Each structure stands twice: as structure tokens, then as C-alpha cells.
Amino acid sequence: MNDVAPALRNEVTARRGRTRRLPLGNWERALLALLLLLTAGLIAGVPGFYPGFAGFLALTENFLPFGFVALGLTTVILTGGIDLSVGAIAGLAAIVMASLWSGLHVSIWLSALIGLLAGGLLGLVNGLIITRLRTEPLIATLATSFIYGSVGVAIAGDNPPSGFPDAFNRVGTGAIGWLPVQIVLFAILAVLFSLLIGRSTFGRRVVMIGYNTDAARYSGVRVRQVLTLSYVISGTMAALAGIVLAAYYSAVRPDMGDLLLLSTITTVVLGGVSIFGGEGSIVGVVIAVLLLGMLRQGMLIAGFSDMVTTMLTGAILLGAIAVKNLFAGRGTGLSTLLGRFRRSGTAPAE
């Protein structure tokens, strides 16, 4: 696509267009290959990583909550924004649910639903602060993350509720046959988000805003409405992650979401979503969720400390982004680099 500049040709062409319908771009393909290699390597090299198919699938329960957050956060990052309050929202939503259940004896399922709605509401607050008070998303959600987190601590008290009903805990640890419930939930949501971003008019508007907010406004896109909705989605997904985590541990803690934030941003960026907005796909993010999760689990099972694993995650992120920028030719790309070599050489290689 980039090797021609047909605009420079003089004949008038109106060839029947076709949009690339391949679900995987180059980045996603590379990630997928990496994921398969890594998984194969871990299965072959780490004893205990593959304890049978069902056990292998159950490994995902450790990291899929990150995936839920990543799906919602992707929507926000595609608009060119950021939501730093996802961890706090996850914690607060789980605590709201647990408190309703233990304090007011509301049914756990109804409590979970209210927890989800609370997440959406907190996201709405983020969105309104950003769009109505014209605050930078970074600052606005940093501030609300402190507020939401503190509220969570206050509600939870010294002795947060635990020991939820088994039926509820199955959301976090149960399986349908050999298929963990979390995987089913994640698969459904991944497909929904993929359609939302790739095929719905909302997703199109999200991407337009991410690439060029002004042009979106001049095209009649209700920018504030779309932005607000994207933060609502992000908040709801964070709440879902908090609730699933609560079911997984059968307990809640106000700081349970703290780990989510940075890992999830890492995942989204590794998945190929541009932090400046516009560019990226849900498929890439889904693969990145699995890639980072598998890597982490593999390392832990192999006996590396959490510290080493985290360090490696950082290195992978840096490496991946460096490679991506080199190949994407964002001005400081590979072509520039090669050009530099050529320039210093004797003969122009072009």
C-alpha cells in the first residue's frame, strides 16, 4: 500500500475499492506468532506449565481480569485519552457489591449488577469532568482514582467482607465442562468489543476522534458525547474486572485494583493501540492479554520471582514498541535509520 503514490500518476482512475477485510494486520500477526512460540516454549520447557488441557486453560483465570479492563481501556485510548482510575474503580465496585451483599443482605447477583452500574457511573463522572470541565484525561482520572480509591477504603472498613456464595465464586474459578467461565466471558466480550470498535458507528466515531478531534467535530460528531460514553464503558469494564476478581478470591480488598492499571496500559500498548489515539485493534489487545498473561504465569511457575517477571514485562514492552516504531516509519523509523547508514556510505543505495 505504501509503495505506490498513484496520486502522482496522471490518468484518472476510479478502481473499485476494497477495504482490507483481513482480521489481522502485520502487528497482530507478529504478536500471534510470538504468543504461539511462547506458549509452545513454556509447555516444552517449564515442567508443570501444562498439567493437562483443563488445567492449562485454568491458568488464564489468573490474568483474564486484566483483559476485561484492557478491553474498556482500549476504547478510551483509541479516542486519544487515558483512564488512570480503572484500578480504583475495580476496587470500589467490588467493595460496593460486597458491602451490599454482607451489609444489606442484597442478593449477590443483584449486588454484582449494582457494582457494574456503579462502575459505569464512576466512568460517567470521569467523562463529564473531562468533557464539561475541559480537563485533561490524565489529570482528571488521576484525581478521581485517588477519590474512588479512598472511598473504597472508607466503605470497606477494617474488615472487608469475604466468603461469597459458591455459585458466585464460580464466575472467577468455575468452569463449564473444561472451559473456565472467565474464558467464556472474555471471549464473548472480546467479540462484542471487536464489533463495537470495528463495525459500529460508535467505534468509527471513537477512531475519528482519536485521529483528529477537530475534523470529527467539523463532521458533526458529538465529540463530548462519544468521549463520555467511552469513559462509561471503561468504568463498567473495570467494575466487571473487580467483580470477577472478588469471585476469584472470594474476598475483596480496596487495593485489589492497584495492580490492574499499569499492567493493563502495558497490554493495550503492546496490543498495538497508539497512545495518541486512532490506531489499533481489539484483536491485537486480546492477543497481548494472552501473551503477557501466559508469559507471567510461565515465569512464575518456572520459579522466577515476581520482580523478574515484572522486569521482563517492561523489557518486552520497550522492545515491542521500538520494533513497531521502526517498522511503522513514524518519521524516526527504520527508513530514516537506513537512510543514515546510506548517507554515511559511499554510494547511494536507492
Place this chain on the structure above:
Amino acid sequence: MPESVAHEAGSGVYRARGITKNYGPVAVLRGIDVTLEPGCVHTMMGENGAGKSTLFKVMAGLVRPNGGTLAIDGDAVSFAAPHEAHARGIYLVPQEPALMPELTVAETMFVGQLPTTTGLVKRIDWRAMRSRARAALDTLSLDIDVGALSRSLSIAQQQQIECAKALLRGCRVILFDEPTSPLTTHEVEHLFATMRHLRDEGYTLAFISHRMDEVLEISDHVSVLRDGMLVDSVARPQFDRTRLLSRMVGREMRTIPRRSWSCATDQPALVVKGLAHGSRFADVGFTLHRGEILGLAGLVGAGRTEIAETIFGLRARDSGSVTLAGEDISTLQTHAIIERGLVYAPEDRARHGAVLPMTIAQNVTSGLISRVRSRLGLMDHADEDRIGAETVRRYRVRCAGTDQTLRELSGGNQQKVVFGKWMGLSPSVAILDEPTRGVDVGAKDEIYALIEELAREGMAILVISSEMEELVRLCDRILSVYEGRIVAELSGEAITPERVGRSYLGHAEAQDGVEVAA
């Protein structure tokens, strides 16, 4: 000459021989021979994509050619970077100079070579810097304060500062890449005065322009490029407007007179009354009729774009009403205004008009995404491609397919996509802000023909343009805007470039002589 202006030893004959440049398989320059002489303004003309800018970039060391030689005063030269070209006395003034907005004029002129005091501790010699900057500006008779911040300068002044920078670096060959398109008529005259001054001092000047009148006015020599080849090169005595135009487009073309027909009706499509906003504009009122092409003439910055953006719901207004087909739309949001049949194609394509990283098809449907067929909330991409392909065909967009991103297209083709994006909605009123900005001559005519065709179909069209020829050619009626107010209305026989120009320029100078024709 002040001591600040260094002289190269040579006289400044700059010769390019057989320059070729390819981008991948596409040949942009195919063996250009051109010689720039001292004391001469040499103009390059050609449609967009003809290779003029690339040629200048090659000559100024920004782009490396694939073949050919450059020679200054007979010495073969080759440049790996612009500063090497500067060292050999060649300077390129970009169309929109990138000065450092927070630095003063003097600082910006000396970026990269700040004068220092002698002594143990070298400090910046502010005094020398200011006086040398002043001297360079005086050489060009420029009345610009060297202590002013760069961001306070107009684009015209920034270009003049670039000229002064060229002088400070001792450059004898100055290339201007399409300097006049962002300038007002008045500013162009200032720039030309500077250029003439430099020419008379024996500098070698080269210049790119689309505007025939300017070219005929300033040039001593004109070269015409088409598709990367030099198709004509004539000295002043042989200038011939028709010949140059036909060489540029490669086919016979006459200067087109005002069209004789009008399909303006007396049915109002858009009625604006008493529109005002702060100090931007006030008391703006007019009626646009079905089938009418109404022009808004005026200087850049007169408030015409702000008026259009206010009508389109993008800006707040203090008072006034806007009525579209009998309905008050002044309180509606942009999306609702679009749905009711009023569209606005903004002047700044890259910032407002289009999303350059998105595909042609996606840009075409971006004005009203819901026009793409959806099933269960999912957009039918095949339908979107169909709409895109239809637009590409109808507006003759040169592209490889509707999945190309807009960034890969030339300015004229981008504009056609933006045009198709809005006209595909069959609006009843279209506001076109600088519809042919950055569009080459051939594509301009196509766009004029499209606008006339739409008027014939009954669309009401408001054209904002800074190109006199465009307004005179297209419009049934012209409103002159000066500092946010409509100061004159011209129609019929009264529409001539002179009278339109006088209607606002006269106002600018004398605050009277307002001409209102029937």
C-alpha cells in the same frame, strides 16, 4: 551593503542538469535541466504533483536526487543536508516558515549560529545579534521589530524573516516554495517588493506559484513543469498567458469569462439575520437562494470563516438567527444541522476537513456515518466501499482504491474527497470555504464545473474565497466582508475583479466608497 551581508565569491549562477528523482516506482522528476541566473526571478509553474517543490528541495539539499548534477558557478556540488546548501549560498524559503514562536525575531534569525563575545567566558553577544539582525532587515527595507516575538508575526513577515536569514548566511541563491498562497494581495505586494529588491542587488531568485497574474508580474523567466519534465522555458519578452496555461495542463485552455447563465431563484434557502459574535463579526445578514452561488469576498481574517463556522454550529454566537428552509437552526448542534441539509467544507483540509490517516471510503462517509447501511448495529463495509467508489468515480479522485488513506493523495484529490463527502449527502445548502485551496489548475476547473452543476440542480451555495478569479467566475452575487461586517453587495455586471477588490479594499483604506449594486 552593511557588513552583515557576506558575499560569496561567485556570482550565483546555479545550474541543474538532468535531475531525476523517484519515489519507489513513481518518477517525480525525469531529467530536469534548469539554470538560475543572478539578477533574475525564475519562476517554476506547474500543476500540483508536477515536481516543482521536489525540484526545489533537491536544489536546496533537502532531498537527494537519483541522478543528475548540480553546479554553482561551474563547481559541481552535492548536498547531504540543507546546511551544506546554505554553506554554498543556497537557501530555501518554505511556504510556511517554521520559526520558533517563543523566540524574538533576532534570536530566530541567528538560531544555530548565535554570535558570542570574545573573552574567557563566551556569552551570547545580544547587542551584536540585534544590530546585525536589524541591518539585515534594513537591507530588505523591512519594518519589523527585532525584539518582537516570532509568534506575533504574520506568515508574510515570517517569509521575509527567512529572506533576511538567507542574507545573514551569505546566501546568493534564494528559492521560494510557493510563498504567496497563504498571503493576502497586500502581503504579496510586500513580498514582491522584497524580491525585486534582492533581484536588483544581483541575487539569484527562484519562485513557485500557481497564480498567473503574479507570475507575469514578478518573473524574468518562467519554466513550466509537467509530470516531472520541463515542458517550456521562456524569458520575459515571450510571456503569453494562454501559452503558459496550456503548457501547464497539457491542453489548450482559454481564460474563462464569467458564465452567462444563472439559475438563481427567489426562493430563500438560508436566511441569516443580525448574526454577531464579540469583536469577530457583527450584524451579518443575508439571504441565500436556491440555485444561487453567493460569494463572500474579503481579506484573509475578515471574519468570513468565523461566520460560516457559526452558521454550522461550531462556534458560539451572541445574537442573530439562522433559518434553513423556514426552520430556525441557530440553536442546533452541528450533527442536527447536517441532517437538515446544510454542510460546510472547511478551508483547512488537514486540520478540519478530513482525517488524513483514514481511508477514502471512511472519509467520504464521515460526514454522516449513518448513511452507511447497517444491520443489527453493524456497519456494512461493502456498502461503505460502494459509496466510496461512487464518490471516487463521480469526482474523479486519482487513487489506487478506496482503501487508500487520504494522506497518500495529493491536495487536489483530497479536496475532491472532502467535496464528495458533503455533496453525497445532497444538501440543500453548501458552504464551501476556499474550495480550491492547494488544488492544481486542472482540478480547479473540475471543481468549478461541479459547483455549477450543483447550483443547476437547485443547491444553494455559499463560496468563501480569497481568489478573485474564482469568485468572479463562479458567483451570481458577491458580498464583501470587511472586519466582520458586510460592507458591499455586488451582482450581475458589477462583478468584476476590480470592483470586487475595490469594494473591500477601498473600505479598508478610506472607510467609504462602499459600492452597492443592484
